[in-house]
Amino acid sequence: TQLLEQSPQFLSIQEGENLTVYCNSSSVFSSLQWYRQEPGEGPVLLVTVVTGGEVKKLKRLTFQFGDARKDSSLHITAAQPGDTGLYLCAGSESYGNKLVFGAGTILRVKS
């Protein structure tokens, strides 16, 4: 099973600060997804990246897939309290639809 390591595990910042969450593996993934999960809810997909070097932006969130497709990052600009949640990266294996999830990063944005 391919492993995905996320860092940091926990992040507590003030509103308006920038932050980056990392997702790393020694394996190559065919695609990588980022999910956000709020308390009491299931994860919700934010983005899917499929091409090495790909950068996608979703308002204040910027997602990057590494050139070698072994790592990804999520950068949030000017974080808001509404960004608080658990951020999960998930990579798909080379076949089928199974996802391998990282352990997650708990983000708390204080106002």
Place this chain on the structure above:
Amino acid sequence: DVKVTQSSRYLVKRTGEKVFLECVQDMDHENMFWYRQDPGLGLRLIYFSYDVKMKEKGDIPEGYSVSREKKERFSLILESASTNQTSMYLCASSLAGGYYTDTQYFGPGTRLTVL
């Protein structure tokens, strides 16, 4: 609007009981999944199903079984619940995928406590 529902949000059972967790999706998706989520471990795949009556083991199938008699319904069964099965259980569904993974839609989860 896509929807995945799970039969219970909270469940408390005793050791040795047989436990059924139900999941229903209304999106006509072929694929359905059961995960458990534990702090610091992320989501771990228990079982998935890519068609009615078809199932495949995930990464941690021991102590669990599943049933998919209808396309929209996927059940997770704990034959004899144990305390180490206390966890958050998440169901998800997705369209049949190709080279890269389609979006997985998750239910709200069932928090199971085994005493």
